[in-house]
Every structure is written in structure tokens, then in C-alpha cells.
Amino acid sequence: MTIAVEKVLYTAKATAHGGRDGKVASDDGKLDVVVAPPAEMGGTGNGTNPEQLFAAGYAACFQSALMVVARRERQDVTGSTVTAEVGIGAINGGAGYGLEVALVVSLPGIADRAVAEDLVAKAHQVCPYSNATRGNIAVDLKLA
Incomplete structure (x- = not known):
């Protein structure tokens, strides 16, 4: 799509x-x-390298999306961080290269894990990088 x-x-x-x-x-x-x-x-x-540039952009964009979602949900994400880990490797038996991403989100001010997971999932729906990569590369969402 x-x-x-x-x-x-x-x-x-x-x-x-x-x-x-x-x-x-x-x-x-x-x-x-x-x-x-x-x-x-x-x-x-x-x-x-391009992967570091992509990781920096994705981390910054995702954290902004997280802050938008937190504001809507009346949650305080002060002190939060997002670390993007971008891996590159061979695909299609070595015929090309692909990327994978892990987003590691730290929400020290959110004690309830279910609330934290909900915020991260909603941010993943808002973030332009997530929307651009959805269905194209593996993006693993992790709570730190």
C-alpha cells in the first residue's frame, strides 16, 4: 500500500x-x-555512514511522535530516549542488501509497562519513518 x-x-x-x-x-x-x-x-x-544517518533520523522522529502521543494521552515522557539500531545485511541469497531496525525506547517516568507499550505502539502508527518502513523492513519495538 x-x-x-x-x-x-x-x-x-x-x-x-x-x-x-x-x-x-x-x-x-x-x-x-x-x-x-x-x-x-x-x-x-x-x-x-548511511545507516547511522538513518538511525539518527528515525530515533529523533520516533521520539517526536512519542511526545505527540504522550501529550494526547496525558502522559509525562520527560527524560525518555529512543535509540534506533539499524542493521544492514545481504538479502535474496546475496543478490542485494536490506535493512532491519530495532527501536529501544526508555520511558523512566512511566511505571506501568502496559501504558508504556501502548504509547510506543501508538507512536509507531504516528511516526513518518515507521509509516515509510512498514511492510518493507523489520522494525522491532523494545522497551528499555
Whole structure:
């Protein structure tokens, strides 16, 4: 199922030079980073990599969604954190590559585990990254 955006509120634009071993920069200059394959994939590791950038974006976006849901549910998520763990590996017998994600959510102010799980599940329905990846890659939701 394709999700159609009803009204675009913002468009980010970034350009890569050199693929996984080069540089990535946004059109406004706020992001300008060297990218390099991690040592685990045969690279130098002397830069960030697309998986780290994806993990950072997903973690920030998911936590924002969590805060929206918590506000709606009248729950306090002060001090919460979201850690995104993005794995990359071979798929289709080595014919290509795929991603998997684990989102580890810490909600120190929510004592009731059922309430915490409900907030995380609802945030997963709100988060644009979750909506973009749903049905495409495995996303494991975990409470820290």
C-alpha cells in the first residue's frame, strides 16, 4: 500500500558525492558530512555512514511522535530516549542488501509497562519513518 501525503509541509534535499565513500550535504549547508563504509563492511570507518544517518533520523522522529502521543494521552515522557539500531545485511541469497531496525525506547517516568507499550505502539502508527518502513523492513519495538 502506498501512503499518499495530502500536503507537503517541508522537503529536505541532500546530495551525495562518491556514494558510501564520499560526502553528503544538504542544500542549506546545515548537514555536510564525510561518509565512509564501516570497518565491519571493509571500509575505513573514517566517516559516518548511511545507516547511522538513518538511525539518527528515525530515533529523533520516533521520539517526536512519542511526545505527540504522550501529550494526547496525558502522559509525562520527560527524560525518555529512543535509540534506533539499524542493521544492514545481504538479502535474496546475496543478490542485494536490506535493512532491519530495532527501536529501544526508555520511558523512566512511566511505571506501568502496559501504558508504556501502548504509547510506543501508538507512536509507531504516528511516526513518518515507521509509516515509510512498514511492510518493507523489520522494525522491532523494545522497551528499555
